[in-house]
Amino acid sequence: MSETLGNAANPATIDRTSLFEFDLDSLSQEVVAMGLPRRTGGQLLKWVYEKGVTDFERMTDLSKDARAQIAARFSTLQGSVVRHQVASDDTQKLLIEWADLGPDAGAEAKPAGSALRLAGTATERQTETVLIPTEDRRTACVSSQVGCPVGCKFCASGIGGLDGNLTAGRIVEQVWRLGRLEGVGRVSNVVFMGMGEPLANFNNVTQAIRILNAEWGLGIGARKITVSTVGLPPAIRKLCTFDIPVTLALSLHAPFDELRRKIIPWAEYSTIDELLDACQEWFVKTGREITLEYILLGGVNDRREHAEELARLARSMRANVNLIRYNEVEGVPFARPTSGDVHAFQEVLRAKHVNVHIRASRGRDIAAACGQLRHEARH
Ligand code: SF4
Incomplete structure (x- = not known):
């Protein structure tokens, strides 16, 4: 048996809704309500699920302004791995x-x-x-x-x-x-x-x-x-x-x-x-x-x-x-x-x-x- 610790959530993100909560439709509606293009919903989900990226700063096909807006509204990981x-x-x-x-x-x-x-x-x-x-x-x-x-x-x-x-x-x-x-x-x-x-x-x-x-x-x-x-x-x-x-x-x-x-x-x-x-x-x-x-x-x-x-x-x-x-x-x-x-x-x-x-x-x-x-x- 071996043990390692995994990655942790940033506690500052907990108040925001996690992207993991959303399906494509509901996320697309959310981003449209924020004044962003509808396709942004799909782009976000692609980063998270296909590319495994949860840091908004690395989502480089979104503009800097869009990334800042998204980071203010959403989080990603909400748990911390305390034992692996x-x-x-x-x-x-x-x-x-x-x-x-x-x-x-x-x-x-x-x-x-x-x-x-x-x-x-x-x-x-x-x-x-x-x-x-x-x-x-x-x-x-x-x-x-x-x-x-x-x-x-x-x-x-x-x-x-x-x-x-x-x-x-x-x-x-x-x-x-x-x-x-x-x-x-x-x-x-x-x-x-x-x-x-x-x-x-x-x-x-x-x-x-x-x-x-x-x-x-x-x-x-x-x-x-x-x-x-x-x-x-x-x-x-x-x-x-x-x-x-x-x-x-x-x-x-x-x-x-x-x-x-x-x-x-x-x-x-x-x-x-x-x-x-x-x-x-x-x-x-x-x-x-x-x-x-x-x-x-x-x-x-x-x-x-x-x-x-x-x-x-x-x-x-x-x-x-x-x-x-x-x-x-x-x-x-x-x-x-x-x-x-x-x-x-x-x-x-x-x-x-x-x-x-x-x-x-x-x-x-x-x-x-x-x-x-x-x-x-x-x-
Ligand atoms: S087996 Fe354990 S986890 Fe499953 S219903 Fe019973 S008490 Fe709950």
Whole structure:
């Protein structure tokens, strides 16, 4: 494992709206309102996304006056990388500290229960983001919120509750930063599996997806963007009508309601049947299959009866299943199942003709694996 520090935002720019917040249309309208030519919007986005330039002074196809006007109205990077770790398997993790919690911190978060601290201490304004390289892809695992309101019992991200939502620009900034790391190159896939429940920050997440997917943005294919949720039926239904055909993953983690409520506190707000109804609507309206994410907790949800019921549910909704072997979190009382138990569980599903994979744990030595992200610099 090695560590380096990355580039920081200029704190003086935080009061201005980040260019990462804008799509081409809205930015073009903004610059026209400032008395600049409409094409300036496209020029700015080209500098940021195509050339990787965030210093307005270096945007030399704009006049000096235009650059001064733009610098007075907009910022670019709004976070500072306070820790950069590289794991033995080349997974990289950035701990990013935001200068504040953003203009709409926590606005859509629900249900009530997590106290929001709009100013926040330094650690309450930090999120982690991870780059997972494989032979044929470079996947960014991004955070959608600061902390998490859901509080899954196996996960470090929810331990301190929710501190706020990330704006669209701050979600995009995570992917931009990962793509600018030395030797990484273009990010090919994005998964909303970092800190936070993305569907509880719906507007910011969908605006970020628009920018990630656009040709003038980061150009990441819609199917290569995965939104992973513990399941909010109304938000899943809303996502069915979103015009960008993303991939949806549902974190099921237990096939029985009673057990699911013990693992995922928000399971008390909707039953598995209600989730399946919303997922069925997703399948009918979008024609796209759902992936069920299932974290195996030793002795808790990894028995034969769980596998059989999971297979029944997956078949009823034509879903694929991803099995994730629990990764240890300090102070969390679950056991990592043995490799033999995980394969036995997989075999039960396979025998019932379910398309099932075991997801490899990446970045475990820098606590970058599933469920290990948190908003504190740990040493
Ligand atoms: S697993 Fe996801 S939804 Fe659950 S607490 Fe962690 S970040 Fe939140």
